Amino acid sequence: MNNITKRHIIKIPKDISLYYCTTNHIIIFTNSVTQKALRLKTQLVIEKDKKLIKITREPLFNMSNNKKRNLKALQTTQVVLIKQMLLEISSFFCKKLNLIGVGFRASTLKILDFDLLHLKLGYSHSIYFKTPKNLKIFCLKANKLFIIGNSYQFVTQIASLIRSCKVPEPYKGKGILYATEKITLKEGKKV
DSSP states (O other), X not given: OXXXXXXXXXXXXXXXXXXXETTTTEEEEEOSSXXXXXXXXXXXXXXXXXXXXXXXXXESSOOOHHHHTTHHXXXXXXHHHHHHHHHHHHOOEEEEEEEESTTOEEEEEEETTEEEEEEEOSSSSOEEXXXXXXXXEEEEETTEEEEEESOHHHHHHHHHHHHTTSOOOTTTOOEEEETTOOOOOOOOOOO
16 A cells, blocks of 8 residues: 555545445446446545545556556556546536638527537538537527537537538638637738
8 A cells, every 4th residue: 555645645525426336346426417437447445534535556357467567557547537537527618619701600409309500611501410418509609609518528529520510721711610729821822
């Protein structure tokens, strides 16, 4: 246990509950809205009275000597994954997209049980994007999109999928851009 330093100790927030399955080595975090699970590769020491988790370097299964050299990295990876899960379960993430171009519009529709995002991007056809159940997409203006969810990876993945419908071109800067993105425009041909 002497290989546990301060950075390998995680404090659990008060509104999050922790469940640990010792047979399958799975840790589950829940709050009033969502729950997340993670399969562990190293052993944990849980102090319930202080609401602390200590991640050790002892593996949960037999390893070769070659893989035992990577136990320190495995321990740190385990810490990062647990911290990321706690962050995702306790907060929401938002990505903002801007539609830049004449006639570029976005709107949300509800057809039957499906939430759809309707995009007009200067093509001869409209583009419809099915919104996943655990995400919310808002259009406050016709050219601004907000994607909100509780998984950072999923929110950024959906934002990049929507952006890939019309990637900004380098000459006029038309397309779908992230709110923080700046495009340096290229100079066109001179006559």
